[in-house]
Amino acid sequence: MNRALVVLLPLLAVALAFVAGCLIDLSHARVRNLPKWAWAVIICISIPWGGLAYLIFGRDWTGRGAPVPPPATVPGAPGPRVPRRAPADPMVIEVDRLTKRFGPVTAVDGLSFAVRPGTVTGFLGPNGAGKTTTLRVILGLDAPTVGTALVGGRRYQEFVRPLHEVGSLLDATALPAGRAAWFHLLALAQSNGIGKRRVMEVLELTGLETVADRRTGEFSLGMKQRLGIAAALLAEPPVLLLDEPVNGLDPEGIRWIRQLLRAMAADGRTILVSSHLMSEMAQTADHLIIVGRGRLLADTSTADFVSGTGQDVRVLSPRAGELASLLMATGAAVTPEDDGGLAVTGMDAAAVGDLAASHGIAVHELMARHASLEEAYLALTGASTDNRAGSVPAGMAVR
């Protein structure tokens, strides 16, 4: 409402001034002997621009504006630059019963989770699961249909200088193609009262200082990702939201991001990284939030997720039937496989080998198997994938 007032009042003033001006004009009054063109100039230039100036410089309508205290000096002990200082106040991201509909499409459906400081949290889900929509709602870009998304207990729109609270990278390719990287970052920094020196620092941090004066349209995808990370780190925020940050990065770049995220998390920051690749997240994230079709599928630590995945022992023997009954007698579960092998669960490979040896049964193959994280993830999200590829036609089957 305040915003509407701030826009409307100057315009109302302009309108009133012109009604008054027109009345003076119509009555042919000579006000203080000023020629009409002088009045025209005064009104023409002063009122609309005065209105805009008021809009911009005017006192805070709510009377909440406070004088700026002198900036606190940060004791600058030179050390590792990432991260330079710990966040002033660690913040939790809380998404509560969030639903977002776009017309008939429900992108996010009653999603609730919390992201805690000090960990890297992976936000996983197949394409179209609602990850990006959720991040947009957290950033105040999209209004939720139902529910809330709070950062540190506040709506994003309430932040006075949000880059100091939340650093975000939604789409690395969303760059002004005609503007040099330096000016892109500078404009972003200026909008939140961040100085030029810090812009230079993040350019060095991301290894872009030599290409700072090149236009972003000339950048490779990897350089764009680095520039996006640089923008997210501008104000050293206590919260980082990154959407698919490793897309387009080379292995060295991926390792760099991983180390950066770990260092920032170790520093007590709250880090939410989205991805559709389980293998990537398994190496980076401490905690996983897995979504599918806008719903929460899993909210678990990465270690729990890994240990929860199945593991078994494959054994191939010419006397498989005999071995199977021996194994079952010791309490293990045995499933025959297509090629005559046995899948054994409830017993490790060494015990299976010992058992076979003690009964003089030859073993041709003995292997401990872990279901890959990727498989567990696919099993979890498979049912909720929007556009699953159809089954492979028989003629094209690889086997």
Place this chain on the structure above:
Amino acid sequence: MTVAQLQAAGRPVPSRAVRARDVLASEWTKLRSLRSNRLTLAIAVVVTLVLTAVVAETFASAPGAGNHPASIDRLAGSFLAYAEYTVLPVTVLSVLVFTSEYASGLIRTTFSAVPRRGTVLAAKAAVTGAAALVVGEVLAFACFFLTQAILSGGHGGLSLAHPGALRAVLAAGFTLAACALVGVGAGAVIRHTAGAIAAAVTVVYLLAVLCLALPAPWNIRLGRFTLPYAAYAEVTGHPPAGLLSPWLSLLVLIGWPAAALLAAAAVLTRRDV
């Protein structure tokens, strides 16, 4: 509440004025750091000045011009080239202020850095409008003096002291700012470059052309509320019957950009980005 919380956390809370100045500085950096902006503007200025000289030469050499100085509008004639070769490119550049950010997705970065979208709109409008006003006034004076210097070779040009001359020059400059703000508003409302340019050009030119096609009393009756007619009423020394007074025309010149910006403010704050 939020400010109190921030103060409790020991974080400096900048006043609204400081924040607004930051956003203004940011938008000014964006405007000046695009090479295409500078290039387009430079070309527009050169073309305008050259064509203004050509128009003035044509006037000066028109048969009978010396005998009937009133037969051609020496004042409005100064701005013929300016009205097209400056106003059109500047309007298009102003449309791009918003639509280029929407096209690239940069608008999300902008709005996540400054969640008060009204402030972003105001800053973009202020920076673009101020730049257009400066360029417009400088060019309007240049066009006026250039034209009158060339005319003075033939049958005597006007001086700034001529009745209505200063008003005409200042209003011509202001018209550029008005058109630029129409462009900014149209870009924010429509978001797509092609559509927004079409809308802005419709307001800035085409409505007047449409009105020209109407039957006799209605062409002026409706046309006088369009931007080109209003601008013409400001700059001409010999207004045709039926045009609004310069005062009311000024209201029209401000009304269109005000309407565009108001629509933009209403739409920006309600829409998902």
